Amino acid sequence: MDSVGVLHDSLKEKFKDLDDKFEYYFNLMYAVYSFPNIILPFLGGILITRYGSTYIYFFFGLLILIGQIIFSLGIFEDSIINVLMGRFIFGLGGECFGLPQNSMIVKWFPKSNLGLPLGISLSGGRIASVLNDLITPLLASVSF
Numbered sequence: 638m639d640s641v642g643v644l645h646d647s648l649k650e651k652f653k654d655l656d657d658k659f660e661y662y663f664n665l666m667y668a669v670y671s672f673p674n675i676i677l678p679f680l681g682g683i684l685i686t687r688y689g690s691t692y693i694y695f696f697f698g699l700l701i702l703i704g705q706i707i708f709s710l711g712i713f714e715d716s717i718i719n720v721l722m723g724r725f726i727f728g729l730g731g732e733c734f735g736l737p738q739n740s741m742i743v744k745w746f747p748k749s750n751l752g753l754p755l756g757i758s759l760s761g762g763r764i765a766s767v768l769n770d771l772i773t774p775l776l777a778s779v780s781f
Contacts, residue, residue, distance in 0.1 A: 644773065652717060662717050669721050670728035681733035685740050694737035700730030735762075 649659055684693045704727025711719025735758075742754045 648712075648720075651712060651715065654715075655717065662721070666721060666724045669725040670731065673725065673728045674732040677729065677733050678736060681736045685737050690737040690740040690744065694734070694741070697730035697734045697737065701727055701734060704728070704730065 645663060648663060652659055652662070655662060681693065681697070684696075704723050704725070706723070707726060708720055708723025711717070711721075711723055738758060739755065742758060743751065746754045
């Protein structure tokens, strides 16, 4: 999850030339992230079965990285189109990233002891969200 409040305020300042259209584009950022995830988890499961968890984990991670790079470049270039394109590509990998992770956990750990590794995996993601909420305001206040 994003630090929505900080992200909203920072982007509103950055894209002040959009005026009354900013709210539309801000919400569209979340829609283009979520849109691919209507069907992609189904396809992700098929891809894991066909190509294996490790390759698909790398693939979805690469999509996340590429999407974030495009998003960041869009911010620096003041290009809302690049921001939206980055969010879309980020969304292609974002929600599916957990599928191969869980598949690997099920494969590596005995079925009777899955609770702890799945819990640790989920906690790791939540820790990252908390760190994002703490660090994003600091980064947003730094001007380059």
